[in-house]
Amino acid sequence: MAGVGSAYAIRVRGSSTVGTMQGIRGAWRRTAQGAGLIGDDGGIRPTIFAEMSALAAQTNAINLGQGFPDEDGPREVLEAARAAISNGVNQYPPGRGAPDLLHAIAEHQERFYGIALDPHRDVIVTAGATEALAAVLLALIDGPDDEIVVFEPFYDAYAAVVALSGARLVTVPLRWPDFQPDLDALRDAVTDRTRIILVNDPHNPTGAVFSGAARDEVVRLAERHDAVIVTDEVYEHLVFGDAHVPIATLPGAWGRTLTISSAGKTFSTTGWKIGWVSGPAALIDAVLAVKQFLTYVNGAPFQPAIAAGLRLPDSFFTGIADTLRAKRDILGAGLRRAGFDVSSPSGSYFTVADAAPLGVTDAAAFCRELPARVGVVAIPLTAFVVPAHRGEYATLVRFAACKRVEVLEDAASRLALVDS
Ligand SMILES: Cc1ncc(COP(=O)(O)O)c(C=O)c1O
Numbered sequence: 230m231a232g233v234g235s236a237y238a239i240r241v242r243g244s245s246t247v248g249t250m251q252g253i254r255g256a257w258r259r260t261a262q263g264a265g266l267i268g269d270d271g272g273i274r275p276t277i278f279a280e281m282s283a284l285a286a287q288t289n290a291i292n293l294g295q296g297f298p299d300e301d302g303p304r305e306v307l308e309a310a311r312a313a314i315s316n317g318v319n320q321y322p323p324g325r326g327a328p329d330l331l332h333a334i335a336e337h338q339e340r341f342y343g344i345a346l347d348p349h350r351d352v353i354v355t356a357g358a359t360e361a362l363a364a365v366l367l368a369l370i371d372g373p374d375d376e377i378v379v380f381e382p383f384y385d386a387y388a389a390v391v392a393l394s395g396a397r398l399v400t401v402p403l404r405w406p407d408f409q410p411d412l413d414a415l416r417d418a419v420t421d422r423t424r425i426i427l428v429n430d431p432h433n434p435t436g437a438v439f440s441g442a443a444r445d446e447v448v449r450l451a452e453r454h455d456a457v458i459v460t461d462e463v464y465e466h467l468v469f470g471d472a473h474v475p476i477a478t479l480p481g482a483w484g485r486t487l488t489i490s491s492a493g494k495t496f497s498t499t500g501w502k503i504g505w506v507s508g509p510a511a512l513i514d515a516v517l518a519v520k521q522f523l524t525y526v527n528g529a530p531f532q533p534a535i536a537a538g539l540r541l542p543d544s545f546f547t548g549i550a551d552t553l554r555a556k557r558d559i560l561g562a563g564l565r566r567a568g569f570d571v572s573s574p575s576g577s578y579f580t581v582a583d584a585a586p587l588g589v590t591d592a593a594a595f596c597r598e599l600p601a602r603v604g605v606v607a608i609p610l611t612a613f614v615v616p617a618h619r620g621e622y623a624t625l626v627r628f629a630a631c632k633r634v635e636v637l638e639d640a641a642s643r644l645a646l647v648d649s
Contacts, residue, residue, distance in 0.1 A: 249270070249271075249272055250271065250272040250273060251270070251271035251272060256393055257273070259392045259393065259395075260389050260390075260392050260393040261273045261389070262392060263388045263389045263390075263391060263392020263393065263398070264276070264385055264386075264388055264389035264392070265388070265612075265615070265616055276385065276612075277593075277596075277608055277609070277612040278294060278295050278385075278608065278612075281294040281295070281596065281600075281606045281607075281608060282294060282295055282606070284597070284600045284606060285600060285606040287600075288600040288601055288604065289604065290599075290600035290604040290605055290606045291604060291605050291606065291632075291636060291639060291640045291643065292606045293560075293605060293606060293607050293628045293629045293630075293632065293640055294596075294606040294607055294608045294627075294629065295608075295629065296433065296494075296499075296578040296579065296629045296631060297499045297500075297629075297631065298497040298499070298631045298632070299631075299632050299633055299636060300497060300633060301497060302496040302497030302498050302538070303496060303538060303541060303545060305537055305538070305541065306496050306498065306534050306535065306537055306538040306541075307534070309533055309534035309536075309537040309538075310501075310530050310531050310533075310534035313529070313530035313531075313532075313533050313534060314530045318529050318530045318532075318533060319529055319530060320529060321525070321526050321529065322354075322526050322529045322532055323526070324353075324517070324521050324525065324526060325349070325352070325353045325354065325517065326352065326353055326354025326505070326526075326532060327354070327529070327532040327533060327536070328348070328349075329532070329533050329536045330354055330503075330505075330532040330533065330535055330536040330539075331348040331349065331352050331354065332348045332536070333535070333536035333537075333539040333540055334346070334348065334352050334354075334505050334507065334539065335347070335348040335351070335352060335507075336539070336540065337539040337540075338475075338507060341465075341472075341473075341546075342473075342474075342475050342477075342478050343478065344475065344477060344478060344483075344507075346507055347510065350510040350513065351507055351508060351509065351510055351513055352505055352506070352507045352513070353505065353506055353513055353516065353517050353520060354503065354504070354505050354526075354532060355504045355505060355506060355520060355524075355527075356502045356503075356504065356523075356524045356527040356528070357491050357493060357502035357503065357504040358461060358463045358489050358490065358491035358493070358504040359386055359502075359504070360502075360504065360520065360523055360524055360527075361489040361491075361504045361505065361506040361516075361520075362386060362387070362390060362459070362461065362489060363386075363390045363393075363523065364506070364516050364517075364519045364520035364523055365425075365459050365487055365489070365506060365516050366390050366391060366393075366394045366396070366425070366459075367390075367393070367394050367519045368515045368516045368518060368519040368520075369424060369425060369457055369512075369515065369516075370394040370395065370396045370424060370425075371424070372395060372396075373395050373396065373397065374397075374422060375396040375397070375422065375424040375425075376396060376397045376398075376399045376420070376422045376423050376424060377391050377394075377396050377397070377398055377399065377423070377424060377425045377426075377427055378399045378400075378401060378415075378418045378419055378423050378425070378426045378427065378456075379391070379398060379399070379400055379401070379427045380400070380401050380402075380403050380410055380427075380428065380429065380432070381400035381401065381402055381403065381613070381614050381615065381618060382403065382434055382435065382610055382613030382614045382622060383400075383427075383429065383613055383614075384429060384433050384434070384461070384613070385612065385613060387427060387429075388615065396424065397422075398615070399418045399423070400418070400614075400615060400618070401414045401415045401418045402414060402618070402621070403432070403435055403437060404621075405572065405581070405583065405622075405625060406570070406572045406573075406583075407437065407572070407573075408432065408435035408436075408437035408572065408581070409437060409439070409440055409443060410439065410443045410446075412442065412443065412446050415443075415446055415447070415450065416446070416450065419450040419451070419453075419454050419456065420454060421454050421455070423450075423451075423454050423456040424456060424457065425456060425457050425458070425459050426447055426450065426451050426456050426457075426458050426459070427459045427460075427461070428444075428447055428458065428459070428460040428461065428476060429460075429461040429462075430444070430460065430461075430462065430476070431462075431464035431465070431467060431468055431473070431575065431576030431577045432464075432576075432577060433463075433464070433577055433578070433579060434579050434581065434608070434610060434613050434627040435572070435574065435577075435579070435581050436557075436572065436573075436574020436575060436576060436577045436578075436579045436580060436581065437574070437575060437576075438468055438470065438473075438575035438576045441474070444474065444476055444479060445479065447476060448476065448479045448480075448481055448482045449481075451482075451485055452481050452485070455485075456485070457485050457486070457487065457512070458476055458482060458485055458486040458487070459486075459487050459489065460475065460476045460477070460486060460487070460488050460489065461489045461490075462475060462488060462489065462490045463489070463490055463491045463493065463494050463504075464494055464576050464577040464578070465490055465495070466494075466495045466546045466549060466550060467494060467495075467549065467550055467553050467576050467577055467578065468550060468575060468576035469550065469553075469554040469557065469574070469575050469576060470575050470576075473576075475488055476488070477507075477508070483508075483509065484509055485509075485512075486508055487506055487507070487508040487512055487513075487516065488506065488507050488508060489504065489505070489506050490504065490505060491503065491504035491505070492504070492531075492535040492538060492539075494578065495538070495546075495549065496535065496538045498531070498535070501528055501531045501534075501535070502527060502528060503527075503528050503531050503532060503535045553578070553630065553631065555634075556630040556631070556632070556634065556637055557574060557580060557630045559630075559634060559637045559638060559641065560580050560628055560630040560637050560640070560641070561573070561580055562641070563637065563638070563640065563641020563642075563644055563645070564580065564582045564628065564641075564644065566641065566644075566645055567587075567641070567644040567645050567647050567648065568586055568587050568647065568648050569582035569583060569584055569586065569587065569626075570582065570583040570585070570586055571583075578629050578630055578631040579627050579628065579629055579630065580627070580628050580630055581610060581625050581626070581627055581628075582625070582626050582628060583624055583625055583626075584624050584625070584626055585624040587647060587648055589624050590623065590624060591623060591624075592609035592610065592611060592622075592623060592624050592625055592626050593609040593611050593612075595609070595626065596608060596609045596626060599647070602646075602647065603643045603644055603646050603647050604643045605640050605643050605644055607626045607627060607628045608626070608627045609622075609625070609626055609627075610622040610625035610626065610627055611623065611625075613627075
């Protein structure tokens with residue numbers, strides 16, 4: 230979708246007429262609408278991430294917008310991928326995933342969380358967490374009366390895929406500055422119409438790690454209303470306090486929970502798109518029924534490489550959290566010095582800052598100006614909420630801390646000029 234402009238023109242089949250998107254029927258429209266990307270002319274606008282990354286390139290600004298690291302991940306993982314290519318691991322892997330990776334995922338879940346998985350029945354490998362999410366929602370949604378409860382702000386793919394699935398999105402607010410779920414609002418949101426409660430913990434874009442009370446309430450409500458819990462845990466190893474607690478480990482949760490994760494964030498391999506989903510075999514089979522007709526399989530030589538990554542010693546996993554915590558602190562201190570109010574993320578790549586003390590009333594406009602003003606790119610939180618709720622997040626901005634220390638220090642010194 231990135232880079233597709235509203236003036237996007239197509240050649241209509243069987244004629245030489247050039248039309249616009251407006252005349253094209255199909256699910257693209259509700260998908261784009263779900264993501265808030267339909268422009269005034271009825272065409273699709275680029276995402277804010279594409280817009281901001283283009284601005285970063287144009288202005289030579291430091292890109293703290295999109296969440297990708299600017300350093301390679303562990304050498305062992307990169308070398309394992311090179312070796313796999315050299316050794317001929319270049320054809321379709323099995324539909325559920327390469328056995329070595331399926332075993333490594335099961336070992337990882339046992340080692341870190343005490344979850345016992347049958348690697349051949351309870352796990353499938355996907356094209357990143359994004360495909361896992363799409364396959365899960367498309368597999369489990371049965372029509373327009375199904376509702377999906379999400380915590381807002383949310384990762385932008387959620388609303389798009391919910392809209393594609395045809396279900397109704399029901400939001401529960403996470404509010405500045407700690408972004409913990411409002412439990413009363415959660416109780417109001419979950420009903421017998423709820424098919425899925427979609428959790429993202431640690432959370433993008435806020436960096437929140439859900440409290441034990443919030444996790445317990447999700448499980449209690451899912452049991453009471455017979456909903457499936459889908460939990461996106463791609464930042465599971467990037468937590469700055471207590472160890473990550475997967476919802477699937479809570480009493481009563483396992484039988485109704487699908488856990489999604491990905492190698493991208495843990496091993497700084499966001500471009501490899503190796504993800505996975507794990508849970509009870511019957512739910513996994515339902516997801517596989519759809520997934521096998523989306524990508525079928527992907528990333529043959531990357532799968533054994535990620536298996537090697539998942540088997541790295543504990544010191545690797547504590548090391549990446551420690552490193553990112555230090556980066557969060559550098560970024561946070563820089564933002565505070567520049568005059569922002571700054572939240573305290575407990576996990577993920579991201580820090581949210583309030584630009585209101587700088588006199589900002591519209592963070593989207595502020596973010597569009599920021600590259601030219603000081604040479605830094607960031608994303609307004611309004612990009613992660615439904616249009617009706619943008620006002621509640623109007624002055625908040627997301628900055629990514631997953632960059633080299635010298636880049637963050639440079640960004641901090643540039644941001645110090647923002648008020649001048
Ligand atoms: C919360 C969340 N879920 C899923 C993804 C996508 O993961 P992947 O690149 O593995 O598809 C991201 C990437 O930014 C994310 O932040």
